[in-house]
Amino acid sequence: NAGVTQTPKFQVLKTGQSMTLQCAQDMNHNSMYWYRQDPGMGLRLIYYSASEGTTDKGEVPNGYNVSRLNKREFSLRLESAAPSQTSVYFCASSDRLGQPQHFGDGTRLSIL
């Protein structure tokens, strides 16, 4: 039972490079989310998708784009990476509103 799968687990980029983080869930959940976690901070919402074909900004969307490819997959793209985007990125999914979100194992991204 895979749950939420994120790839890659680690990545190092140079400033200005682009990168797409992949996320897939096998729980048939409608909603999917991308968060970032910085040291000393809780997770902060970047973007979310309430259902296939829809996406909305969260608290910290600047510098990111997302694509809800289908019900299973939700990708996060950094078009021109900046050192301020060094963080751990988590993807999550949930079923009905109010149900707990299930998280992937995270991607540690370092931008030099």
Add this chain to the structure above:
Amino acid sequence: AQTVTQSQPEMSVQEAETVTLSCTYDTSESDYYLFWYKQPPSRQMILVIRQEAYKQQNATENRFSVNFQKAAKSFSLKISDSQLGDAAMYFCAYRSFYSGGGADGLTFGKGTHLIIQP
């Protein structure tokens, strides 16, 4: 916008004792959900417990229980009979009852680092 505050950056407890982690939140909504998540060094986010604001009864899950005080906007987590495996970061999180406008996501506190002394 809602905010979640965890005022204890770090807590330490002896194995087998009881510890309480504090969480307060600010919201103008009357219906919402509250969660505690555990994050061990492996970095996984693991759901510990969930509370619906419209339920007066405090949620419990084995050794984990909450003290939900809606009027005070307080949601503390009590861990009984602490075990070495409980050592982790603990995050309190809020979710609106309503969807749309960014409300679907979780709002997290900054976390409490729990240390278990053997």
